[in-house]
Amino acid sequence: MADIRLSIPKSVESGAVIELKAMIRHDMESGYRRDIQGQAIPRNILEYFECRLGDTVIFSADLFPGVSANPLIKFYHRAQESGTLTFTWREQTGQTFYKTAELVVL
Amino acid sequence: MMTKYRNMNRRKVLGMGAAAACLTALPRQAWADEPAMAAAIKDMFGDKAVLDGRISLTMPVLSESGYFVPVDVEVDSPMTPDDYVRRVALFSERNPIALMALYNFTPYSGRARVEGKVRLGGSQTVHAIAEMSDGSLYGTSFKVHVTLAACVVN
Incomplete structure (x- = not known):
């Protein structure tokens, strides 16, 4: 299972714009590298990231080989209601990785 | 004698400056x-x-x-359901795949700002283009120097 780290505020005032940070450990193998025998290393990247509050998508990103390994992404959300934030990444193989966090709006 | 020497020096320095300007202008073009x-x-x-x-x-x-080159893109927008930033794309001039990342915002984003890290295959100008909810496009670019290019050997 992937190593995912999230950084979200513990609790926020309603209407405040909060910063959300998410990082996943992943090589984001670009497909442009060769191994020690000179064989091309096949591409294996995360191609999609999504952050949902309940069922509502609040932010998403399409990722390409131009994104660094262990991608960190920092974005924002206007807090209006409490709920479960789900951070999901989809690898090109179709495998998905996710982690959830509770957002508490006062 | 001293004056003459100084003049020569000044002329040489000016010439070197012009040569350097030509050299830097060529790869840019x-x-x-x-x-x-x-x-x-x-x-x-x-x-x-x-x-x-x-x-x-x-x-x-x-x-x-x-x-690992950090990027920070921000678009000036109220981020309301009527007027928000739909998406922001990052493009590289020199990577094998020009499109590096595409960020999709919603009115729930609150603020159209995103930070991340990208790979760059050499010194170049990176371009960012934002598409607003009314379909209009806004763009900017940033010139970066990269000492060690991300490996792009085929």
Whole structure:
């Protein structure tokens, strides 16, 4: 299972714009590298990231080989209601990785 | 005698400056308007005019490693259901795939700002284009120097 780290505020005032940070450990193998025998290393990247509050998508990103390994992404959300934030990444193989966090709006 | 020597020096220095200006101008022109990047932008946004302003792209001017280059894009928008930023795309002039990342915002984003890290295959100008909810496009660019290019050998 992937190593995912999230950084979200513990609790926020309603209407405040909060910063959300998410990082996943992943090589984001670009497909442009060769191994020690000179064989091309096949591409294996995360191609999609999504952050949902309940069922509502609040932010998403399409990722390409131009994104660094262990991608960190920092974005924002206007807090209006409490709920479960789900951070999901989809690898090109179709495998998905996710982690959830509770957002508490006062 | 002293005056003459000083004049010679000054002339030489000016000449060197002109030569250096020519040398730096050449590669810049060679990279400008990379056809692959232009094609990628056209693919995504069509032929619509890209306006200046409302978007800012911040990156380090000099990066030691092209593998991890921080990017920070912010678009000036109220982010309401009527007027928000739909998406922001980052393009590279020199990477094998011009499109590096595409960020999709919603009115729930609250603020149209995103930070991440990208790979760059050498010194170049990075371009960011934002598409607003009314379909208008705003673009900006940032020139970066990269000491060690991210590996792009085929």
